[in-house]
């Protein structure tokens with residue numbers, strides 16, 4: 242049985258979005274907030290729910306394993322996740338099933354590609370809030386098993402070009418593992434775009450009269466990158482990604498989007514942009530690629 246990637250999404254992870262959704266798993270409660278992004282996720286969910294899939298695979302910049310890629314290797318991960326920067330907004334009780342067979346296949350293919358890799362076998366492991374927010378916003382029922390993939394620090398440890406090469410190889414390894422395991426997989430690149438942000442929170446975090454783009458230059462960069470996605474020019478996108486990342490402090494430094502694009506063969510079909518919006522000034526786009 243040959244598996245395949247059935248869709249991919251850029252799925253940003255500001256904890257504010259989960260906070261504003263008021264799910265029962267999250268302790269803090271909000272009045273509202275960040276509707277453009279949350280309704281964009283709603284639209285993405287409607288599309289993904291139409292696509293038959295077995296598993297969600299998420300790559301997060303907030304599970305940082307400096308020099309190698311780690312894969313979740315415990316069949317059930319359950320705990321309380323508290324955002325280190327926004328504990329007032331995100332104290333989330335998660336309970337996720339992990340597709341360990343697929344994670345192990347990804348690990349084997351990654352090693353076979355010559356990249357350093359590890360299986361994470363700690364049953365008390367605390368899953369990072371980036372992975373949890375993206376997974377919750379895409380699939381709040383948590384019915385599908387997941388694989389969580391760490392990001393490594395290649396962009397800082399070497400440079401961003403080395404990181405891009407590593408993540409391209411990781412994407413190819415991921416695709417091979419999905420195919421050999423016979424899974425129908427949705428990939429999630431969990432990160433924002435531009436990432437300069439305000440450093441003071443309003444008294445009411447969801448006060449949308451205080452939310453706006455951090456600066457015009459950052460916004461112009463985001464629009465340029467989104468336009469390339471909409472045009473299906475992902476090779477060009479990757480070419481200018483190092484400049485974009487440097488100029489906007491973008492979370493693309495973790496490599497999630499490169500990993501996903503590589504796994505999907507750098508799609509030339511136009512991406513569906515469901516939403517763009519800011520959270521404490523950072524640029525966030527909810528974007529879908531169907532395979």
Ligand SMILES: [Fe+2]
Nearest residue numbers: 254303371492
């Ligand atoms: Fe983040």
